Amino acid sequence: MSQVKRRANVKMVPLQSDAIVPERDINKAPVLEARHLGIEFGGLKAVDDFNLTIGRTEIAGLIGPNGAGKTTVFNLITKVYEPTMGAVLINGHDTKGLSIVQASKLGIARTFQNIRLFDQMTVEENVRIGLHNQIKYDMVTGILRLPRYWKQEKRQHEKALDLLHIFDMEKLADETAGSLPYGVQRRLEIVRALATNPSLLLLDEPAAGMNPHETEELMENIAKIRDQFQIAILLIEHDMSLVMGVCEGICVLNFGKVIAKGTADEIQANPVVIEAYLGKKKEAQA
Amino acid sequence: MTRAKRNRLIYNIVTFVLVIGAFILLQSMIANKSITRSLKGQLVPICCWVVMAVSLNLVIGISGELSLGHAGFMSVGAYTGAVVSGWLLNACAIENTTLRLVLAIVAGGIMAGVMGALIGIPVLRLRGDYLAIVTLAFGEIIRNLVNVLYVGVADGRLAFSFLNKKMPEGVTMLVDGAKGAVKIKPVSTFTAGFVLIMITLLVVLNLVNSRAGRAIKATRDNRIAAESMGVPVTKYKMMAFVTAAALAGMAGALYGLNSSTVVPTQFTFNQSINVLVFVVLGGLGNVLGSVISATLLTVLPEMLRAFSDYRMLVYAVVLILVMIFTNNPLIRSVMNSAIAPLKRTLRGKKQGGDIA
Amino acid sequence: MIFLDNLINGLSLGSIYAIIALGYTMVYGIAKMLNFAHGDVIMIGAYIAFCGLQYWGLPPVIAILAAMAVCTLLGVTIEGLAYRPLRQATSLAVLITAIGMSYLLQNIALMIWGANPKSFPRTFINGASIRIGQLNISSATIWTILANIVIMVALTLFTAKTKMGKAMRCVSEDRGAAELMGINVNRTISMTFAIGSALAAIAGVLLCSSYPILQPTTGSMPGIKAFTAAVFGGIGSIPGAMIGGVLLGVIEIFGKAYISTELGDAIVFAVLIVVLLVKPTGLLGKPVREKV
Numbered sequence: 001m002s003q004v005k006r007r008a009n010v011k012m013v014p015l016q017s018d019a020i021v022p023e024r025d026i027n028k029a030p031v032l033e034a035r036h037l038g039i040e041f042g043g044l045k046a047v048d049d050f051n052l053t054i055g056r057t058e059i060a061g062l063i064g065p066n067g068a069g070k071t072t073v074f075n076l077i078t079k080v081y082e083p084t085m086g087a088v089l090i091n092g093h094d095t096k097g098l099s100i101v102q103a104s105k106l107g108i109a110r111t112f113q114n115i116r117l118f119d120q121m122t123v124e125e126n127v128r129i130g131l132h133n134q135i136k137y138d139m140v141t142g143i144l145r146l147p148r149y150w151k152q153e154k155r156q157h158e159k160a161l162d163l164l165h166i167f168d169m170e171k172l173a174d175e176t177a178g179s180l181p182y183g184v185q186r187r188l189e190i191v192r193a194l195a196t197n198p199s200l201l202l203l204d205e206p207a208a209g210m211n212p213h214e215t216e217e218l219m220e221n222i223a224k225i226r227d228q229f230q231i232a233i234l235l236i237e238h239d240m241s242l243v244m245g246v247c248e249g250i251c252v253l254n255f256g257k258v259i260a261k262g263t264a265d266e267i268q269a270n271p272v273v274i275e276a277y278l279g280k281k282k283e284a285q286a
Numbered sequence: 287m288t289r290a291k292r293n294r295l296i297y298n299i300v301t302f303v304l305v306i307g308a309f310i311l312l313q314s315m316i317a318n319k320s321i322t323r324s325l326k327g328q329l330v331p332i333c334c335w336v337v338m339a340v341s342l343n344l345v346i347g348i349s350g351e352l353s354l355g356h357a358g359f360m361s362v363g364a365y366t367g368a369v370v371s372g373w374l375l376n377a378c379a380i381e382n383t384t385l386r387l388v389l390a391i392v393a394g395g396i397m398a399g400v401m402g403a404l405i406g407i408p409v410l411r412l413r414g415d416y417l418a419i420v421t422l423a424f425g426e427i428i429r430n431l432v433n434v435l436y437v438g439v440a441d442g443r444l445a446f447s448f449l450n451k452k453m454p455e456g457v458t459m460l461v462d463g464a465k466g467a468v469k470i471k472p473v474s475t476f477t478a479g480f481v482l483i484m485i486t487l488l489v490v491l492n493l494v495n496s497r498a499g500r501a502i503k504a505t506r507d508n509r510i511a512a513e514s515m516g517v518p519v520t521k522y523k524m525m526a527f528v529t530a531a532a533l534a535g536m537a538g539a540l541y542g543l544n545s546s547t548v549v550p551t552q553f554t555f556n557q558s559i560n561v562l563v564f565v566v567l568g569g570l571g572n573v574l575g576s577v578i579s580a581t582l583l584t585v586l587p588e589m590l591r592a593f594s595d596y597r598m599l600v601y602a603v604v605l606i607l608v609m610i611f612t613n614n615p616l617i618r619s620v621m622n623s624a625i626a627p628l629k630r631t632l633r634g635k636k637q638g639g640d641i642a
Numbered sequence: 643m644i645f646l647d648n649l650i651n652g653l654s655l656g657s658i659y660a661i662i663a664l665g666y667t668m669v670y671g672i673a674k675m676l677n678f679a680h681g682d683v684i685m686i687g688a689y690i691a692f693c694g695l696q697y698w699g700l701p702p703v704i705a706i707l708a709a710m711a712v713c714t715l716l717g718v719t720i721e722g723l724a725y726r727p728l729r730q731a732t733s734l735a736v737l738i739t740a741i742g743m744s745y746l747l748q749n750i751a752l753m754i755w756g757a758n759p760k761s762f763p764r765t766f767i768n769g770a771s772i773r774i775g776q777l778n779i780s781s782a783t784i785w786t787i788l789a790n791i792v793i794m795v796a797l798t799l800f801t802a803k804t805k806m807g808k809a810m811r812c813v814s815e816d817r818g819a820a821e822l823m824g825i826n827v828n829r830t831i832s833m834t835f836a837i838g839s840a841l842a843a844i845a846g847v848l849l850c851s852s853y854p855i856l857q858p859t860t861g862s863m864p865g866i867k868a869f870t871a872a873v874f875g876g877i878g879s880i881p882g883a884m885i886g887g888v889l890l891g892v893i894e895i896f897g898k899a900y901i902s903t904e905l906g907d908a909i910v911f912a913v914l915i916v917v918l919l920v921k922p923t924g925l926l927g928k929p930v931r932e933k934v
Contacts, residue, residue, distance in 0.1 A: 145492060352738065448903075
């Protein structure tokens, strides 16, 4: 079906031990390497021995039942939490001890499961925050309105509109972010994250609350973003049509542990996954 | 030009026109002597409170932190200004009052800014209500410290002592413990106050509409998201806080040099709350609102005796009601639906056939 | 001997701070707000007890109970009228409201009782002092320390054993989950305010028994210091409030005795800044993770 076409029949090849990346990324350094990553919350291992390698232009999926630790993995990668075990490498840099801000500067951007926009600011301003470290000038330049201020403001504005164009949102530039409908807010979060010029984009349930039509559209946009920006995308999603449709490598998490890894077809055929995850879902739907 | 940008421009122009207009009006009233004595005496204090309110709004409305020690920064500025002005007169024999005033204001601003940085470093990296309580504590510490501070000038040199008054022979006291800063030669002028307001407005409004200002607002709206976008949150909270402290120090220097003495009890917690009321009533984040409410609430108690008696009671009720009315989702939705048709008619008229 | 005298005075003052700090720490733990008006509830409690003793001729125990009843009612009313509508609001809005409430109480007290300080009457609390060797321990000191211990034990048992106490702990951990488990969050928060305010009345009487000057601003400074104590001990922790309160009282008295009388308050607040710099979670506080 159309989903398969979007996936472009990519062949997955092993990189090191159990890691897989798309064939086209095999000779490029991976964007993200998580090695034996783990975190304990008061004795409970929320994530344990998590290994993941993401290729330069890969679209990867992280799936698993609720409470499996998916968002915790995101929080470990973005340094919201410091891992108690293992390491995260972003573009080859060890992120041990780094802050959220430093991780962002290494090239990670994310969206949030419970949307976190700058509610009282306009849509355009939200994107400008994403451009904070891209198009710069200092505080004094801003207060004194030196020539550089005007030049950089103009650049920021144009760039912001360019980015908003991805989702045809230029018309909404002046709206207050907090007043937007839910689906639009989710898209704005993606635009804002893209503005930071990431090499890895983390999307936490991008299709949550969207209708099938919107999800379909989102799926196309995710593929489009990857093609246009040549970046890697890791997404958490419960909507299987989206995951199976757009993700090349998929990692399945259950109780903080990886239970399966592979392409969409492999995952769909994996008995462990069906038992732990898809099987349950079928029951729930029945 | 986008709509948001145009609205911002109009807002800024209105703010500046209003302040400049008021200044010209008052100056002409002074020139033809039609101004009342009490109002004339209040002109400099009004300027000071406007600067205080606008700068506190930068912390509360723009950066979303509550500072309860704004009067503390004002007192740092007032004392510094008094000492610097006295020293310049005694030691350097600078007779030019404008130069003394300017240098005193600058010194007051720097000193208060440094204090702001010292307070900000431990506190602004924390989340929650800590800044409120620590700034409150800071205000009290400052009041305690200046109570036992003695500064004199002798033979062109400043002499400091702490806790007890040990001063060299032939000293001229500048700060005399609980008596406060004494024998100040008043040099503040309404024009200086007006210039200070203009500088404050320029700094705050330009900051808000710049890269740094947006970063400050982003940290207010969502700290985690701002950090995830690569915005160093503590740095920008610090920027807002220190800028506000420095402006409060400048206002303090102007205020202190407007009279012959400054005493520690002028800068109590109550004063910080007064400024908070100006900010809340004018609207959080609304600079023009702060200017208007600070002016009105400084003039009003002088004009209305009855209001002056119940001032604090009214202020307390204002704080509670404004907060409930602007933050309760139910009340807000009711108010919004009441205002919405009005807004629609206004916008419809402006944009003509746009809706159809 | 002077050292021991100071230590006992410090323990006594610290016990008062501890009782007040309990009100702050419980409300902060459960409603996640800094109830700025708590210090002023103390003042109202002291005034009610004062009226009971001075004007209505009530026996001391009844006067204290009356003060507790009024404060309980006051605390619950404040919560219901001013704080409940702001349950979803930012902490900034809640804090500003609480400051408004603090000022409202002070000004109402000013209207009713005037600005002139009232001298708090002597009761059984200010009975004969006890001599141990050269040491002279006032009766108020003994009552205060005793009250502190009793309250602490009772409160610890209450939160550990009773249904309401457990509900409080649930709400403090996760308000949403507590609600889903069928706990009435609003009632639990009301209850917290009721307990905190009743304790405030006791603190008010004890405070004015040791320092018998009563005026509308009586509660504000001890209130702020008690909050400092709560932060010192670890906000949200009941034993933390006790330890923080007692330590802060001792530090204040020693600071006044050995460093400078004028700088007593400055020393107390300097402690707060140092604590936040070194250990922001306080002595017994647990770090809180923000859910992302």
